[in-house]
Amino acid sequence: MSTPVKLPPVSDLLPYTEPDYYQGFYTTYFNETHFALRDEVREFVNEFIVPYVDEWDVAGEVDPNLYREFGRRGYLCALAGVREYPTEYTDIRIKSVPPEKFDPFHEIIIIDEVCRAGSGGVCWFLMGGYNISVPAIFKFGSPALKRRVLPDILAGKKRSCLAITEPDAGSDVANLTTTATLSEDGKHYLVTGTKKWITNGIFSDYFVTATRTGKKGMGGITMLFIERDSQTVDTRKIMTQGMRGSGTTLLNFDETKVPVADVIGEVNGGFKSIMANFNHERLGIIAQATRFSRVLLQASLEWALERETFGTKLINHAVIRSKFGVMAGRIEGVQAWFNDLVLQYKYMDDQEAMVRLGGPIAACKALVTQTMELCAREASQIYGGLSYTQGGKGGTVERLYREVRAFAIPGGSEEIMIDLGVRQTLKDLKKYEQSLKKQTKL
Structure with a gap:
């Protein structure tokens, strides 16, 4: 068993706005390298993201230089969905974490700190398409494909996304209709079809x-690695309710030529590739939604300590304090469950994790999104009209x-x-x- 560590708190001590291990409590999940990475990424976020979040949200665009800087610092390497730092394909290193000490909790730290800025759009601009597409290349791509494309992807010089969802096939991925027809000479596939809501596609x-x-x-189903072709690949930005700047895309292929060598995994075996990354993808979503829930709690708590109604601070009203109690209870419960799931993911191999963690991770994902929705509603109630106005305090x-x-x-989806x-x-x-029956017979 890991020896518990307790490091000095570095954050303010507003209750429940940080995980307890950031406020001087013991932890067995994290060590000095995780906290060093936290400080490093927090400095990056405060310098390169926080001052521009509102501006980017209004514009619906994020400065593309941010992505390249994110890659230059090694953070993309940490989000690649592999349990060890990918030294085989890059010379880039994270300043505060030696490659041999890297583990999945370092990935979670990076996600958590980016989300501290309070913008899902910026978060998904940096990692939305990347961390659901790159794992498939690592796990199922040919050695030649990995050598050819991963160095530039990991460095942030090239961008990749995952194109699965279609206008009539979302969660029901088995009913995809985009076709890939083998050419007469057997050297290429010709891809035709439409993909929709593709994060980072643009x-x-x-x-x-x-x-x-x-x-x-x-x-x-077959997974293909398709390079952008201006003649046969068309991408158009989709306007969405939120996540502005993340580049949600309508993607059309019109007989796009793809070499047979760029099949990812096995022909007609693509469903395995899709399923293999669901745990990693959903753990990332849980990390994001957990931090955003805390951001909502913190923002509304700070406002309740400042705002006066009926001659007293908002926080002095029992009905307001009860809102914080409910939010905090949900957040802390999710955080504890989530940390344990990441620990299991760290030590289980891919096959065991797929079998044993798929259900719990899915359930935790549903719980945390419901928690975020609760926190968004309650924070909005506490802020009142300010939360109905873009920009400003709310x-x-x-x-x-x-x-x-x-x-x-x-x-x-939650359901x-x-x-x-x-x-x-x-x-x-x-x-x-069944195992009990076998034991009884013995």
Whole structure:
């Protein structure tokens, strides 16, 4: 068992606005390297993101230089969905974390600190398409493909995204209709079809794309690595309720030529590639929504300590304090569950994690998005009219209120996540019952 550590608190001590291990409590999940990375990334966020968040949200665009700086510092390498730092494909190093000490909790630290800025749009601009597309290249791409494309992707010189969702196929990925037809000479696939709500698609050089190469259903899907072609690949920005600047995209392929060598995984075996990254993707969403819930709590608590109504501070009203109690309880519960899931993810291999963690991670994802929605509502109530106005004191609450649905739907809608959590548990229960029967017979 890891020895518990307790480091001096570096954040303000407003209750529940930080995880307890940031406020001088013991932890077995984190060590000095995690806290050093936290300080490093926080400095980056405060310098390069926080001063511009409101400006970027209004413009619907984020400075593209931010992405390159993010890559230059090694943060993209940490978000690649591999449990070890990818030294084989890059010479870039994170300043505060030696590669041999890197683990999944370092990835969570980076996500958490970026989200501290209170903008889902900026968060997804930096990592939304990247950390759901790059893992497939690492795990299922050919050695030649990885050598060719990963160095520039990890450095932030090239961008990639995941193209699965279609206008009529969201969570039901087995019913995709974008086709990839093998050319007569057998050297290329010709891809035709439409993808929708593709995060970062408008910026991307590469598209990790789910295509139909075989029969209907999950058995006929092939993942292809598609390079942008101005003649046959068309990307158009979609205007969305929130996540402005993240580059939500309508993507069209018109007989786009893809070398057969750029198949990711096996032909007609693409469903495995899709499923393999769901745990990693959803853990990232949980990390984001947990921090955004804390941002909402902190913003509204600071306002309650400042605002006076009926001759006293808002915080002195019991009905307001009860809101903070409910928010804090939900956040701390999610945080504890989440940290344990990351620990399991750290030590389990991919196969065990897919079987045993899929259900709990899905259920936790549903719980945290409901928690964020609760916190957005209560923070808005506490701020009153200020939270209905873009910018100003209530601007962060207004922005995150608009962005709740982007966490409740993508990566698996709440309804599907809750059901998956139960179904997975029932499968494990049946296995347990079968093992008991075998033991009884013995």
